[in-house]
Each structure stands twice: as structure tokens, then as C-alpha cells.
Amino acid sequence: MLWYTLLSVMLLSCSKSNDHQPFTDTAKATLSIEFNNVVGTDSLVLGAGNYRNSSGEVFSVSLLQYFISNISVRKADGTIFTVPQDSSYFLIKAQDPSTRFARVSVPEGDYVAISFLLGIDSLRNTADISKRTGVLEPAGDMENGMYWGWNSGYIFFKMEGISGQAPMDPSGQHKFRYHIGGFGGYSAPTINNIRKVTIDLTPAGKAVVRACGKSNVCLMVDVARMFDGLSRVSIASNPTVMFGAYSASIANNFPGMFRHSHTENQQR
């Protein structure tokens, strides 16, 4: 008993020194945004076979990866802090749960809204190779890579899976493939599937960011809403969507996929 008390006192000693000091705007602290992939009310488990979309199609997901970038946070008084771009590119991979956290450094404060892009902004899509580091490395292979070498652009959202509604492909699988990209074009205008997502944190809990604490904004990313948002996507009608006009229909469903579940603000 005494041991646990001692331990908790030790843990609280961090905040003890800050108790009497107001937080400062110039001090930076870590905010994490957690991206949890779900299908409706169920967690997304790769390979699990019984999800159903609004078209009544049964499917499983074998691959889900997407870029989150250009994160900004807003306070109640309207001031916005934009995370320095080089630190604001994240690749969320369903097969690697450790990638579900986008951790950014922001000034201490209370934040009532966050914004980010699903995708990579156009300037970065046309940047010199020296600016393409980390998750932006264009070195990905054809299978899991998130870069289209043939038109020098990133794949923003990549989802593949199996469904009886998908026609058989040359490998014998009933596979659907959604590779959504398109940054607007370099020397000629073309499709722009970059989508901005803004989340109001007030209903489910603002982010209280302090240096001596942890703030984690928990988001649900709902695959069911990719199939049904501003438009309805059917695997049977569109089993393969890549660089083509229809991709915009899927991209328009992106903002509706994100739902704020809750925020964990821990004071250490």
C-alpha cells in the first residue's frame, strides 16, 4: 500500500512543480492524434471476412494505408497553429498499429479543433527529391508503395480487400483495389483528390496540451463511410479505382470518414 502511494507521489512530482505556474504559449508540448480504423461499430481487423457495406456487399480488407499531413490546431479564440510542414507527414498503416499515432509538437494550450489533409499537398508532390524523406520516400514498391512513379504523385489512400462482388482478377482472386491519389497536376491540370478534414473537438472533448502531460485525440476512421458518404461506392460497380475520374467520388467521402470519439487529457 505504502509502496503504491510512494510511486504515485513520484509520478505526480512532475506536475507538482507546474501547479503554481500558468502554462506558456511559447512552450511546446506533444499532441497525439490517434487514428483507429473501424467499419461502422466494429474495429477493422485485416483479413476478417464479414464486413458489409451499405450496398449489402460483404468484404474483408487486406490492406489499408493513408497519408495524413498538414496538421493544424485551433484555439477557442480562433488562433491557429500550423505544424511545421516537414514534421507533419504521417503514413497510417492498418497492418502496423504503432503508426496509428500522429504526434506533433504544438504550443501549450487548449485546442477546440484540429484540421489535416487526407493526402499530400500539391507543392510536396512537385518538390525536389531532397524534400521527400521518411514516409515521403518515393522508394515504395509497386505492391505496398504509396507513390506512382509514372506520374510522379503520391497515392493518398490505398485500400485493398476481397469480396464476392468483385470480379475475378488474373490471379484468381475476387479482389477490390482503391488507390486514390491525384494532386492537381504539374504542367497540366488533372484530378485533385486532396481533401481537408476539420474536426470540432468541443462536443467530445477539447485537447488540453501541456508539456507535463499527455493529450491524445482519439479519432475513428470509418471504412463504411468510405463506401457511403456523399456518394455510394459499390464494389460490384467499381472494383478497381485508381487514377481516373471516378476516384473523386471516393475522395469526396473522405472527410465524412473521420469521427471524434474522445480526447484523453492526462496530467502527470
Add this chain to the structure above:
Amino acid sequence: MSRKVLMMGILLVAGAACAKQLISTFTGFQPPAHFPAPVYHFNTNHITQAKFELGRKLFYEPRLSRDNSISCGTCHIQSAAFTHHGHDVSHGIDDRLGVRNAPPIMNLAWSRSFFWDGGVFDLDLQPVVPITNPVEMDEKIENVLAKLRAHPDYPRLFERAFGSDEINNERMMKALSQFMVMLVSSSSKYDSVTQNLGAGFTAGEMQGYVLFKNNCAGCHREPLFTDYSFRDNGIGPGLNNDQGRYLITLNEADRYRFKVPSLRNLSFTAPYMHDGRFRTLETVLEHYAGHVKNTPNLDPLLKRGAKPGIPLGKAEQTAIIAFLRTLDDRTFINNKQFSEQ
């Protein structure tokens, strides 16, 4: 004391003489005076001898492919002006066939985009495509970098070029770019004539040059012999229905449009067109003179008369071909600096 100083002095002079020799044969990127300004971003990739030589070695390095059998030089052969000698489409790893004709690697510093459909806008990003394409080299960049790191020579060569032996994608791409931009072809008979360097056209070549300027130069603009635009020249869809630039822009007007190729070194780069369907220059000229199809996106420059195409009699076609042969640059295809060492 003085003997030591003397020895040091001799060593310094010997060392300097060695370095001098190294520098004197490498002249860096020399833009020809009669060419327009290059568009490659040299400010992010200054040409140095060490980077150029590293890029050359990488260009001829089969370890860029999955089974270490295919290098860039496999399909871009110097004697064919860096095209795939005689091949309409190339075969890559495991003899897999591609869908397009390997374009020449020459004068790339003036090109604003790369590939027949212009899908890549930065030369530093171009090698990613053949390296990762399953029918070309079918490899992953990470694997290539691992092979280079494990190789006895590359860490030292990267150190010599970049100052440290770190081998990463950015450095590899920039080294390859340095080699590729150095492949400048500007020493043909045509260049000698137009620069008043002593050569003169024959009567037939001169006639061909005049005809060329009146009929072909709208797209094949001097002195690079392309305006780098994308056009439909009425050859019609090929067997694989390659839609060219449309795949990059999704713009209806770009369906079946391909980049206007340079006409330099044609004697070495047969066959012709994006899918290599024309084996001889005679066939190409016959196409323009009498077989241009009235396709939906046919270029306006080929719709000047009642019949699509360019009205040219047989003698005129022969003269134009004679002129085109003056664009062959034997200095370029024989330059040892560009060869596999």
C-alpha cells in the same frame, strides 16, 4: 630539416599534378552555344566529376534489377544513341515485354518532362520508374540501396562524390541525373553547318533542310528538333491501345497524344514512334505523306489540306531523309566518357 621540406614539396607537386590530370579531362556540363537555356535544376545538383562517374557506374549497374541482370544500359545502348537497338518494345527482367519504345537518353537537360507521356517532371525521380516496374527491373529501391551498401566499391564512391559514405535514394538519383544530363548530342553535321564550323550540306541535304523547315519544324523545332509538346500524329491506336498522355492528365484532348521526339541520331534509333511500329525512315515519311488517319485529336498542323498529313512527293521525302541523316552525331555515340568503363 631542409631535406624534409624538399620531400614535402616534391610530394605536394606530384599530388597537385595528379589532381590536375583528373580535372583537365572533365569539363562538366557544357551547354552548346546554339542551344536554348537548359531547364534542369542544376542549382540542386551541381555537376562534379565524382558524381558524374558514380552516376555512370550506376547507369551500367545490373544490381538495380531484382536478379542483378538488367541495368539502364541494357535497354539504353550507347551505339544506338542510348535506345534499345532494333527493338520496337524492350524486354526486361525474365524477358518480360514492355509496351513502349525505349527513347534515347540525350539532351535531357532541356526536357521539361520525361517518358512518352511526360508523366515524370523531375529527372531526379525518373529512375524510380524503371527500377520498380515489374517488366523492366522489378526491384525495390530499398533492396538496391542495400546491395550498393554491401558492395566493396560503392561506399567509397559515394564518399568521394558526396562527402560521406551514406548511400540513400536521393544521392543515387542525383548521381544518375548527373550522368544523364551530361549526355549532350550537339556535334552532328547539321550543327557544324548551322554554326559555320566548316561543313556544308550537299544539294540534296539542303533541299531536304528547306522542305523540313516548311513542313516539319512546327513540331520538330530546331536545334533540339522537338518542342516537347504532346501531339497526335495520326498513326492511330496501336495493338495495345496505348492512350499516351491521357493516362497522365485524364484530359480528353490528350488521348493518344505522345511527346514529340527529337529527330537527332535517327540512323541509330530505329524503329520509330512510341511503339516502334515504323522500322525505317522511309515508312515514317510515307506515313506523313499519305497515311495520316483523321483521328479525333489529330494535331492541327496535320490538317492543313483537304487530306490529313503533309503533301510530299517521293523525291521530297528522299530529300528530307537525306537532311535527317545530317542530324546523326557520331561523336556522341562514340564518346568514351559516356561508355561503360
